[in-house]
Amino acid sequence: MRMLAFDLPIVLHDISVFARNVAILDRVQLDLMPGAPTVVIGPNGAGKTTLLRVAMGLVAPAGGQVTWGGRSGVPPARRAIVFQRPVMLRRSAAANIEYALSSAGVARREWPARVEELLSIVGLSGLGARPARRLSGGEQQRLALARALARDPEVLFLDEPTASLDPAATKAIEDVIRAVAARNIKVVMSTHDLGEARRLAGEIVLMHRGRVLESTPVAQFFESPKSQEARRFIAGDLLV
Amino acid sequence: MAHEASALQLVLSADPALMAIVWLSLMISMAAVALATLIGLPVGAAVALTRFPGREAVIVTLNALMGLPPVVVGLAVYLLLSRSGPLGSWGLLFTPKAMVIAQTILVAPIIAALARQTIEDLWVEYRDELAALNVGPFRRVATLIWDARFSLITVLLAGFGRAAAEVGAIIVVGGNIEGFTRTMTTAIALETSKGDLPLAMGLGIVLITIVILVNALAWTARRAGERFAG
Ligand SMILES: Nc1ncnc2c1ncn2[C@@H]1O[C@H](COP(=O)(O)OP(=O)(O)OP(=O)(O)O)[C@@H](O)[C@H]1O
Numbered sequence: 048m049r050m051l052a053f054d055l056p057i058v059l060h061d062i063s064v065f066a067r068n069v070a071i072l073d074r075v076q077l078d079l080m081p082g083a084p085t086v087v088i089g090p091n092g093a094g095k096t097t098l099l100r101v102a103m104g105l106v107a108p109a110g111g112q113v114t115w116g117g118r119s120g121v122p123p124a125r126r127a128i129v130f131q132r133p134v135m136l137r138r139s140a141a142a143n144i145e146y147a148l149s150s151a152g153v154a155r156r157e158w159p160a161r162v163e164e165l166l167s168i169v170g171l172s173g174l175g176a177r178p179a180r181r182l183s184g185g186e187q188q189r190l191a192l193a194r195a196l197a198r199d200p201e202v203l204f205l206d207e208p209t210a211s212l213d214p215a216a217t218k219a220i221e222d223v224i225r226a227v228a229a230r231n232i233k234v235v236m237s238t239h240d241l242g243e244a245r246r247l248a249g250e251i252v253l254m255h256r257g258r259v260l261e262s263t264p265v266a267q268f269f270e271s272p273k274s275q276e277a278r279r280f281i282a283g284d285l286l287v
Numbered sequence: 288m289a290h291e292a293s294a295l296q297l298v299l300s301a302d303p304a305l306m307a308i309v310w311l312s313l314m315i316s317m318a319a320v321a322l323a324t325l326i327g328l329p330v331g332a333a334v335a336l337t338r339f340p341g342r343e344a345v346i347v348t349l350n351a352l353m354g355l356p357p358v359v360v361g362l363a364v365y366l367l368l369s370r371s372g373p374l375g376s377w378g379l380l381f382t383p384k385a386m387v388i389a390q391t392i393l394v395a396p397i398i399a400a401l402a403r404q405t406i407e408d409l410w411v412e413y414r415d416e417l418a419a420l421n422v423g424p425f426r427r428v429a430t431l432i433w434d435a436r437f438s439l440i441t442v443l444l445a446g447f448g449r450a451a452a453e454v455g456a457i458i459v460v461g462g463n464i465e466g467f468t469r470t471m472t473t474a475i476a477l478e479t480s481k482g483d484l485p486l487a488m489g490l491g492i493v494l495i496t497i498v499i500l501v502n503a504l505a506w507t508a509r510r511a512g513e514r515f516a517g
């Protein structure tokens with residue numbers, strides 16, 4: 048068990064992001080607190096990916112401010128993300144993980160053991176020597192998770208981490224997410240799978256058209272949603 | 288068919304004069320490609336990865352310079368190096384070094400422009416992942432060049448092709464002096480105008496063979512590399 052994360056809470060204060068004068072994040076207010084995973088849901092184009100990228104510090108908002116553990120400016124190093132469409136470096140699967148280890152400053156003599164461990168965590172043992180870009184979509188998704196875990200993050204962002212996985216792999220990755228969360232790593236993830244949201248989330252953030260409609264503890268969200276939109280989204284008829 | 292027959296004889300007998308010409312040609316073109324890479328690769332990478340005012344103009348200029356007319360470059364280098372020119376005291380005119388300089392000027396923009404495009408394309412693909420991994424600027428450049436290495440080999444080949452094939456620049460600054468600055472292309476130009484077609488054709492065959500061999504080698508290296516790196 049490690050210390051509670053130093054980079055939390057991540058506070059998004061009045062965040063706006065524009066693309067061609069359209070607000071893709073519209074005055075978003077959100078606190079990402081230590082604890083169980085925060086799961087972001089909402090229809091396609093709601094702004095989930097953009098929200099994760101802002102919280103990760105990859106997109107500078109046009110308005111508002113992000114703070115990490117009370118500090119603004121340079122985002123902390125101990126954070127990692129698995130993108131919705133991860134890009135594999137033109138190297139072997141193992142070398143992709145080694146690259147992440149080395150960029151995180153892990154000593155070279157620890158690499159072989161760590162690579163083995165990470166490959167086995169995501170269920171890719173034995174595939175280390177394969178060129179990463181020849182792996183299947185789901186395998187690449189899992190390798191990207193291993194690469195993110197290689198940074199030993201305090202905060203882990205996952206953008207639809209199980210979207211292209213088969214049921215067994217989905218279950219395996221959900222188990223990994225649970226294990227990660229149990230080690231006090233803050234997980235912030237998006238998903239379109241409401242069952243998954245229910246299984247993993249401590250808190251649900253519902254987005255629609257660039258706005259956060261509600262952020263609610265998971266039980267409350269599914270049993271007595273606050274907003275009309277949330278009821279419609281759960282029923283499956285909230286569209287863009 | 289007499290011309291072809293004696294051309295082949297020259298080639299097959301490994302005529303020493305011919306071999307000297309072939310050797311000099313290769314040395315000059317390879318030296319020029321090496322120098323042009325030292326200049327063009329950093330320039331291409333810098334333009335690919337930085338944003339500054341006038342960047343678009345620099346890109347257009349680099350792309351345009353790929354089509355520099357060799358004779359014009361030859362003339363410019365000639366004026367620089369001639370006895371009364373600014374660098375006349377170096378005494379380089381009509382030496383192989385002058386030829387390397389001229390070809391470097393021809394090849395460097397090709398390598399810079401193509402490397403810029405190659406590295407920038409990969410950068411667009413890698414940008415988010417490298418940012419997420421907190422990769423610093425120096426390592427970023429190294430990663431992009433390393434991961435683009437197979438495409439960059441093709442870039443070097445384009446430069447080598449240009450250098451090996453051109454005659455306009457090196458004939459002006461080298462002078463086609465027998466045993467000193469005579470290369471395959473300058474000799475072909477001279478022998479053809481003198482009417483010694485067998486030698487010209489022999490050299491032509493060797494030149495084309497070398498270019499094919501170099502490309503085949505690079506292709507093999509690329510395929511082998513890709514099998515391991517993807
Ligand atoms: N760079 C950009 N330029 C223009 N529009 C953009 C840009 N990035 C995002 N958008 C738009 O902003 C909106 C939100 O995008 P975002 O990727 O955050 O949605 P999302 O909730 O992750 O959707 P999905 O469920 O499909 O992944 C979309 O309408 C998208 O088209």
Ligand SMILES: [Mg+2]
Pocket residue numbers: 095096097131206
């Ligand atoms: Mg998305």
